[in-house]
Amino acid sequence: MLKLIEKEKKDDIIKYCLERFGLRQKNLERYHWYEGSKNRIFIGPEKVKRINPESLGLCIFRLDKTPKPTTNFIQLFGEKINKNYIILNKTETVKICKGENLKKKIDVEAGFVALKYKSISLGCAHWNGEIIKNQIPKSKFCNINFL
Amino acid sequence: MYKTQTIKEKIVERYSSLVDNSDQFTNAVKKPLKQTFRINSIKGDKDKILNDMRNYDASIKKIPWCDNAFETDLTNLGSSIQHFSGQIYIQELTSMVPPLIVSNIIKQKTVLDCCAAPGSKTTQMAEIMNNEGHIIANDARHGRIKSLRGNLDRLGITNTTVTLRDFNSFPNTSADVYLVDAPCSSEGTIRKKNAVARKWRQHDYDRFSKLQKNLLKKACEMAPKGSTIIYSTCTLAPEENENVISQILDEEDIDLKKININGLKLDNGVTNWKEEDYNKEVKKCARMWPHHNDTDAFFLARMEKC
Ligand SMILES: C[S@@+](CC[C@H](N)C(=O)[O-])C[C@H]1O[C@@H](n2cnc3c(N)ncnc32)[C@H](O)[C@@H]1O
Numbered sequence: 028m029l030k031l032i033e034k035e036k037k038d039d040i041i042k043y044c045l046e047r048f049g050l051r052q053k054n055l056e057r058y059h060w061y062e063g064s065k066n067r068i069f070i071g072p073e074k075v076k077r078i079n080p081e082s083l084g085l086c087i088f089r090l091d092k093t094p095k096p097t098t099n100f101i102q103l104f105g106e107k108i109n110k111n112y113i114i115l116n117k118t119e120t121v122k123i124c125k126g127e128n129l130k131k132k133i134d135v136e137a138g139f140v141a142l143k144y145k146s147i148s149l150g151c152a153h154w155n156g157e158i159i160k161n162q163i164p165k166s167k168f169c170n171i172n173f174l
Numbered sequence: 175m176y177k178t179q180t181i182k183e184k185i186v187e188r189y190s191s192l193v194d195n196s197d198q199f200t201n202a203v204k205k206p207l208k209q210t211f212r213i214n215s216i217k218g219d220k221d222k223i224l225n226d227m228r229n230y231d232a233s234i235k236k237i238p239w240c241d242n243a244f245e246t247d248l249t250n251l252g253s254s255i256q257h258f259s260g261q262i263y264i265q266e267l268t269s270m271v272p273p274l275i276v277s278n279i280i281k282q283k284t285v286l287d288c289c290a291a292p293g294s295k296t297t298q299m300a301e302i303m304n305n306e307g308h309i310i311a312n313d314a315r316h317g318r319i320k321s322l323r324g325n326l327d328r329l330g331i332t333n334t335t336v337t338l339r340d341f342n343s344f345p346n347t348s349a350d351v352y353l354v355d356a357p358c359s360s361e362g363t364i365r366k367k368n369a370v371a372r373k374w375r376q377h378d379y380d381r382f383s384k385l386q387k388n389l390l391k392k393a394c395e396m397a398p399k400g401s402t403i404i405y406s407t408c409t410l411a412p413e414e415n416e417n418v419i420s421q422i423l424d425e426e427d428i429d430l431k432k433i434n435i436n437g438l439k440l441d442n443g444v445t446n447w448k449e450e451d452y453n454k455e456v457k458k459c460a461r462m463w464p465h466h467n468d469t470d471a472f473f474l475a476r477m478e479k480c
Pocket of ligand 1: 291295296312314318356
């Protein structure tokens, strides 16, 4: 089910992380990289023989036509992301955590963006020049009362 | 099925001969538990996270015996931004103890968490291990694996392999630490609203005891010499605790080790219950009574494979 990732795919993702988010390769080096079903990319520990895992490590990307970062990825590496992130205010944060999209003028290149509230990384969104389209998985949506 | 109040009375009555102070025990059982949580430093600096939380919650207090545990007067931290982003994990204090007692031996090591879902202890150990080394987190129930997966994702855990298996048929796997946090009658969670009421039945003790012994035996059999095996339950029933350990001591090549945590009051294991004598070594097990540390009730045993 999970196989070791091909070198070119891994290199593509690492290049994308640096170009899009300023995330350096050294942050991603210590992991074993795997490819699962539906083009999902995982980073995790070394696979153990004879054990058939349900899952291994953390799903950080989906490789469709272009790499698509997951909310797991943005939340885990958010502190090190220094490009193409958007800082939201309280009201916007509550909306995003509920699963809504945002209409807002921002000066960021179109593509996937990291959403933050203060220094807290919230998750992934897609910016098309007009709308910040929420990419946080439904299962994580939440009515935030304390922030 | 009993009402919570009836169960509380029955539990107090059942253990009155084991407890040091019946009145204090009775009062503690009646008192609801405060919400407690720990900080997940994988998702940020501990002091910074705490400061952010103190902006909306002045009631946060540190738990003296656990560096990373806190209590609050709020009841719904699940709707905080820190919970959403995986910076905190809401967890009973008793549940934090098994990872705590192995915290100095799991860094860069392999841990097999035999009954892991929903992952309170798995995620705590992963944090202690700085997301390095390897945890194999197993559970037999598909539905619970889903919540385990959700918690691992939320907390950003990368050092864990999840397996879905009856542990009784788990392939022999070498690890440094085995955690058997066994399914049990859950009496110890009595202070949580309706937690036991839904499940509690007198005749469950025997059924659980057999299940627990098999799970622990399996872990002891696959454990290499020198490895550590932790057994824990959230019940007060000696049938599911000292009785299980006593049988394992008689059958397996293991040593029982004493458990100490600075600032936490732990009672010894009981060596006799309902006219049955257990292996005297089980005194080294640890019982947590609700009135001693203002927690749930809990049981722990720490073993080393000879
Ligand atoms: C007390 S709970 C574990 C709690 C968990 N360790 C935590 O800290 O979040 C016991 C777990 O044992 C699992 N279980 C029951 N029988 C099992 C078996 N034969 N093999 C593996 N897991 C089992 C249950 O599905 C349940 O999730």
